[in-house]
Structures are given as structure tokens and as C-alpha cells.
Amino acid sequence: MASTILSPANPSQLCSSKSAIFSASLKGSTRTHQLAVVREKGMKVRCQATSVPADDRVPDMEKRKLLNLLLLGALSLPTGWMLVPYGSFFAPPGSGGGGGGTVAKDAFGNDVIADQWLKDHGPGDRTLTQGLKGDPTYLVVEKDRTLATYGINAVCTHLGCVVPWNTAENKFLCPCHGSQYNDQGRVVRGPAPLSLALAHCDIDDGKVLFVPWTETDFRTGDAPWWA
Numbered sequence: 001m002a003s004t005i006l007s008p009a010n011p012s013q014l015c016s017s018k019s020a021i022f023s024a025s026l027k028g029s030t031r032t033h034q035l036a037v038v039r040e041k042g043m044k045v046r047c048q049a050t051s052v053p054a055d056d057r058v059p060d061m062e063k064r065k066l067l068n069l070l071l072l073g074a075l076s077l078p079t080g081w082m083l084v085p086y087g088s089f090f091a092p093p094g095s096g097g098g099g100g101g102t103v104a105k106d107a108f109g110n111d112v113i114a115d116q117w118l119k120d121h122g123p124g125d126r127t128l129t130q131g132l133k134g135d136p137t138y139l140v141v142e143k144d145r146t147l148a149t150y151g152i153n154a155v156c157t158h159l160g161c162v163v164p165w166n167t168a169e170n171k172f173l174c175p176c177h178g179s180q181y182n183d184q185g186r187v188v189r190g191p192a193p194l195s196l197a198l199a200h201c202d203i204d205d206g207k208v209l210f211v212p213w214t215e216t217d218f219r220t221g222d223a224p225w226w227a
């Protein structure tokens, strides 16, 4: 390592603007050059420099490769993590189940276990769960204490209120503008223009699974408006 020390000129030289002399020297050198003595605008500048062999300043090729690899690793790791959410944005929504469906979640966010659900919910029960795309979806318990093969999306087809089940009326009654749906979610009174959407309700490994319904709406005989 070379160091540079500027050796000041003596006071008499500094005070004399036209004859000041600056000298620079490099210590610890192997070779010393007196580079130039320049007179410019009445000043003398004397430069002394030490050259360091080039081999001492440039890291060898192995070190450079190692540094490049370390740099590449340091950059690629955080970059890769940033690309994960970016890539997932373009991926289709996760199925949440092995069969391409979504496992129903109860009010506490737990997976709905079919057997346990049927122990806790009697015939005719319609209770909200979290279904496809997070939509509130009714699980239907049939009169024979089995789960219906369809779930009913609770989002009103008028302006999107969540429609509560009314056991006494045996209907879904929308509190916002009075639309009514029968016990299968078929619209029976407006202003809602359409029936509530359906989802298949399957059981997979003991868990309740909602799967998109793309077939004919069995309540109306029409193509599913939501598919």
C-alpha cells in the first residue's frame, strides 16, 4: 500500500507567491520518479510519485470469480422472493383443494368437517360458510340429515347485500330492498333479477369442498348466469 504525503514548501517559499515550490513524494515505494517540475504562472510544482506493481493492485482471477458469484447470489435471492408474489398475481386463483375446489370455512376460519357439521346442524339448517372466492355461501342440511350437493351463494343478485336465511318464512329474505328467494335460493320476489348463485358441495377427505357450478341451474333449467 502506498501512501502520499505532500511535503510543504518552506515558509519563505510559501510567502513568495511567484516562487513557491510544492513537492509530493510517495513513501514506501520501490521506485521513485521525479515527474515534473513545472513553472506556471510563476509557481514551481515538483511532483514525485511512486509506482506500485500492477500485480499488487488487481485481484487475481479466482478472487474476482468468487466475488462475482457472491454478488450474484446476494442479488438473486431477494429478487427471487420479490418475483414470487408478482408471478402469483398472474396465476389463476388457488383451488384450496385437491379436486379443484375450495374447502369451506366456518365462522372461525376453520375447515368444515362434514361429520362434525352434521352433528351440530340439524335437518333444514342453512348456515353461512366461506365459499368460492371467499363468498358467503350457505351449507344446506337436507331433511335426511345429509349435506345437500349444492351450496347457495348468499350475495343478493340485486345490489349485493348478504341475504339472511329466515327459518320461520322458510326463505332467504334480503333486508336491503325486500327481495325473496325460496329455500333453494331461487328468486320468488324482486327487485332481484336472478336467483342466488350455486356451487357444488362435495366431501373430500372428510372436508366440505365447494366446486364451481357450470352446469344448468336445476332450479330454473337455464344456463348458470354466474359461470
Ligand code: FES
Pocket: 156, 157, 158, 159, 160, 161, 174, 175, 176, 177, 178, 179, 190, 191, 192
Ligand atoms: S340488495 Fe337485495 S334486494 Fe336489493
